[in-house]
Structure formats: C-alpha cells, structure tokens
Amino acid sequence: MDQTKLRLPTPLPSWTSSKSDFSILFHWSIHLFLYTVRCLTMLGHFGFECLPHQLVNRSIQQGFSFNILCVGETGIGKSTLIDTLFNTNLKDKKSSHFYSNVGLKIQTYELQESNVQLKLTVVKTVGYGDQINKEASYQPVVDYVDAQFEAYLQEELKIKRSFIDYHDSRIHVCLYFISPTGHSLKSLDLLTMKNIDSKVNIVPLIAKADTISKNDLQKFKCKIMSELVSNGIQIYQFPTHDETTAQMSQSLNFYCGQLPFAVVGSMDEVKVGKRMVRGRQYPWGVLQGKCDESEQVCSGKCVCVNKLGFFCSFQEIYEAKRQKFYDQCQREEEELKQKFMQRVKEKETTFKESEKELQEKFEHLKRVQQEETMKLEEERRQLEEEIIDFYKMKAVSETLQTQVCTNIKKEKERKK
Numbered sequence: 397m398d399q400t401k402l403r404l405p406t407p408l409p410s411w412t413s414s415k416s417d418f419s420i421l422f423h424w425s426i427h428l429f430l431y432t433v434r435c436l437t438m439l440g441h442f443g444f445e446c447l448p449h450q451l452v453n454r455s456i457q458q459g460f461s462f463n464i465l466c467v468g469e470t471g472i473g474k475s476t477l478i479d480t481l482f483n484t485n486l487k488d489k490k491s492s493h494f495y496s497n498v499g500l501k502i503q504t505y506e507l508q509e510s511n512v513q514l515k516l517t518v519v520k521t522v523g524y525g526d527q528i529n530k531e532a533s534y535q536p537v538v539d540y541v542d543a544q545f546e547a548y549l550q551e552e553l554k555i556k557r558s559f560i561d562y563h564d565s566r567i568h569v570c571l572y573f574i575s576p577t578g579h580s581l582k583s584l585d586l587l588t589m590k591n592i593d594s595k596v597n598i599v600p601l602i603a604k605a606d607t608i609s610k611n612d613l614q615k616f617k618c619k620i621m622s623e624l625v626s627n628g629i630q631i632y633q634f635p636t637h638d639e640t641t642a643q644m645s646q647s648l649n650f651y652c653g654q655l656p657f658a659v660v661g662s663m664d665e666v667k668v669g670k671r672m673v674r675g676r677q678y679p680w681g682v683l684q685g686k687c688d689e690s691e692q693v694c695s696g697k698c699v700c701v702n703k704l705g706f707f708c709s710f711q712e713i714y715e716a717k718r719q720k721f722y723d724q725c726q727r728e729e730e731e732l733k734q735k736f737m738q739r740v741k742e743k744e745t746t747f748k749e750s751e752k753e754l755q756e757k758f759e760h761l762k763r764v765q766q767e768e769t770m771k772l773e774e775e776r777r778q779l780e781e782e783i784i785d786f787y788k789m790k791a792v793s794e795t796l797q798t799q800v801c802t803n804i805k806k807e808k809e810r811k812k
C-alpha cells in the first residue's frame with residue numbers, strides 16, 4: 397500500500413447533537429484512527445519538549461509582522477527614528493507643512509536580519525498640527541485604527557477565514573511624538589491621545605531630545621506625566637510580570653519611571669573611536685544617541701532601546717531568547733547528568749557494601765564449614781580407632797572362647 401498517497405475517509409460529518417450523527421462521527425473517528433495508525437511513520441524525535449523549537453521554526457518561517465503608528469507634527473523626526481530603530485534607510489520623502497487636512501501615509505516594508513523576516517508597516521501622520529483649526533486633527537487617526545479593527549472583524553466573520561494569507565493591519569503600538577518644547581503638552585496632543593488611548597498602545601516619546609538640557613528634560617517629563625494622569629490618558633503599561641522582558645531590561649520599574657522616553661534619531665553614521673555608529677555630529681562632539689541611560693518601548697512585540705538610546709533589533713531579542721532557551725536546556729541537561737552520576741555513585745556504593753557483606757558471610761560460612769569438617773574428621777578417626785579396638789578385643793575373646801571350649805572337650809574326654 398502506498399502510504400504517501402493515503403486519503404482520509406470522506407465526508408467528515410458536520411457536528412450535530414443527534415445520536416445518529418454522533419455514531420457516524422464515532423465510526424469516522426475509528427476509521428480515521430485506523431488510517432492514522434497505518435500511516436504513522438516516525439520522522440524524528442517527538443514529545444512536548446520540541447514545542448519551543450517548533451514555535452521558533454514556525455516563527456522564522458512565517459516571519460513577524462509589526463504595525464507602528466507614528467503620530468507627530470511634521471518634521472518632528474518620525475521617519476528618522478523608525479530608520480534608527482530598524483537600522484534601515486527607508487528613504488521617505490519630507491512632507492509639506494501646507495496640507496489642509498491631516499492625512500496618513502502607510503508604507504509596508506519587508507525587512508530581514510539574518511534569517512528573521514519582518515513585515516513592518518509604518519503608518520505616519522502627514523500634516524499633523526499644521527492647520528489653524530486643529531480640532532479634528534485626531535479624526536483620521538481614529539478612523540484608521542477603527543478601520544483596521546473592522547477589517548479584521550470582517551475577516552473573522554467570514555465563513556471561510558484565511559488568516560494565513562491575511563495581513564493583519566491592526567496597530568501594535570502608537571509612538572506619540574511630543575515636541576521638545578520643555579514646557580508642556582499641547583492641547584492637540586491631549587485631544588489625540590485621549591481619543592485613541594482605548595484603541596492602541598500609546599508610547600509617548602519626547603522627540604529630538606538632544607535639543608533639551610538634562611535638567612529641563614527631567615522637569616518636562618514630570619510635567620507631561622502629570623498632565624497625562626490629570627487628563628485620564630492611558631499610556632502603554634509595561635508587562636512587569638513578563639519574566640523574559642524583565643530579565644532583558646533588568647528592571648522594568650526603572651524604565652516605567654523614565655516615561656515618556658526621550659529619543660534621538662539619526663540617519664548619519666559617525667566614527668566613534670574605531671567604530672562607525674549612528675549618531676549626530678555637533679561642533680562640540682558626537683552624540684551617539686542621547687536619551688536617558690537606557691530606555692525601552694514595548695508593545696505586543698517588543699522593541700527596546702539600548703544603553704545608547706538606540707533600539708536593539710528584533711534579531712537581538714530573538715537571539716537572546718533563543719540563547720536563554722539553549723542555556724536553560726544545557727543547565728537542565730547538566731543537572732540531569734549530575735543527578736544520574738550521583739545515583740550511579742550511590743548504587744555503586746550500595747553494591748560494593750552488599751558485595752562486602754556477602755564476601756564476609758561467605759568467609760564466615762567457609763570457616764564454620766572447615767571447622768565442622770575437621771570435627772567430623774576427628775570423630776571419624778576416633779570411631780575408626782574404636783572399631784579397631786573392638787575387632788582386637790573380639791579376636792582376643794574368640795581365641796579365649798576357643799581355648800576354653802578345647803579345654804572343656806579335653807577335660808570331658810579325660811573323664812571318660
């Protein structure tokens with residue numbers, strides 16, 4: 397039978413609660429089971445320990461998709477930061493300040509680092525904050541976010557869903573670029589954030605943070621946070637319970653205390669020592685990505701800013717996770733080996749002790765048996781001597797008896 401061409405029994409009964417359908421389903425399951433049993437060929441090692449590998453392999457095959465919404469005024473540094481984050485040059489044209497309405501620019505890029513593929517969708521506001529009447533500036537953003545939810549819902553409602561090919565365009569994170577005024581949030585910022593905070597994960601960023609002094613920056617951050625709180629605006633909450641994220645960033649509480657993040661982007665590569673790094677060259681020196689000591693931006697998928705203020709790549713995160721997994725495997729393997737060796741040693745000691753005990757028992761029995769043999773030998777010798785004495789005495793008595801008889805006979809004959 398050609399196993400590779402086996403076809404499953406059809407048709408598969410649609411599920412109903414009636415008894416007859418149940419029995420059909422039952423028979424079908426048995427049929428399927430038999431087919432499955434016959435088809436089974438072991439392709440390799442299996443077990444649920446393989447699940448992490450399968451997940452990693454599937455993720456690598458399928459790639460990742462990440463949708464970022466960048467909301468901020470024209471020229472605030474949205475494109476530069478995205479390029480910095482993903483270490484690319486997405487070559488985006490500069491927008492004009494003279495649009496009558498706010499619009500959105502949606503671009504999808506296929507990025508690759510090593511063998512990890514990323515489908516990156518960047519949605520940027522165009523003309524944001526450039527109109528005299530800014531009241532409705534947030535509306536296109538809200539409409540876009542809602543439209544993506546609606547599209548996903550429509551796909552979900554379809555009888556025949558095809559999520560494998562479906563490009564899920566729902567926004568994972570909204571990077572909200574705050575002008576580095578050092579003063580406070582603008583009413584437009586508050587209005588927009590208030591209208592989208594229930595729909596997307598907002599990560600507030602102070603753009604072009606190299607333009608503010610350290611003290612002013614700290615005060616500005618406090619001011620922004622207090623304004624967000626007093627206006628009831630929900631920003632993204634870091635998953636402090638996530639052990640992996642917590643380990644990678646060492647202390648999420650520290651990062652949460654740094655909100656909003658101060659970021660610096662750059663398209664230029666400058667020489668620092670012997671290395672070429674992304675940075676901004678000033679007459680007084682090179683800024684290799686200022687920002688607070690280290691920062692992190694997280695959403696459903698995680699992106700983080702390293703000590704120098706630039707974002708680590710997905711590849712690094714993936715590699716770190718993979719390394720952690722392998723380290724854990726190695727540690728567990730080592731522990732198992734140690735346990736095994738320990739048990740072998742214990743068993744060996746037990747065996748040796750039993751062997752010693754048995755040997756002693758054997759020696760003891762041997763000694764007892766030897767003594768017993770010697771005793772028996774002595775008894776036998778004594779018995780043999782007794783037998784010899786007995787035979788001697790018997791012979792003497794027989795001789796005496798014969799002599800007595802002879803003497804009696806002679807006496808009788810003499811009397812006659």
Ligand SMILES: Nc1nc2c(ncn2[C@@H]2O[C@H](COP(=O)(O)OP(=O)(O)OP(=O)(O)O)[C@@H](O)[C@H]2O)c(=O)[nH]1
Pocket residue numbers: 468469470471472473474475476477488489490491492520521522523603604605606607659660661662
């Ligand atoms: N000082 C400083 N300048 C920056 C920074 N990021 C970007 N710039 C500069 O700001 C200008 C505008 O940057 P873009 O990234 O094009 O800004 P944008 O928000 O994408 O602009 P539009 O797409 O046209 O709205 C460029 O000249 C950048 O070099 C920064 O962190 N610090």
